Amino acid sequence: MDDKANELLLAEIRNLTQVIEKLVKRQSPWYSFGHGMMSSLGYFVGAAVVVSLIVYLLQKIGVMPMISNSLNSLNQLGLMGK
Numbered sequence: 644m645d646d647k648a649n650e651l652l653l654a655e656i657r658n659l660t661q662v663i664e665k666l667v668k669r670q671s672p673w674y675s676f677g678h679g680m681m682s683s684l685g686y687f688v689g690a691a692v693v694v695s696l697i698v699y700l701l702q703k704i705g706v707m708p709m710i711s712n713s714l715n716s717l718n719q720l721g722l723m724g725k
Contacts (some may be wrong), residue, residue: 668674701707 698707701710
């Protein structure tokens, strides 16, 4: 191998070493904890938006008053907890 090929090989090895070091740093417990917390927050906000949209759409098409009336009648009969 000539000097140019050796230099390219060494440059690639340095680059791979840097990438591996970055991957090792990312796998620290604090990184994993933060990633988990942010994922959980995202799932929670997403679920809240979806449920809000579903309730809004059900109100617009008139299903919610029927559900509300049914729950009120069950409450008057004493079938629902206080």
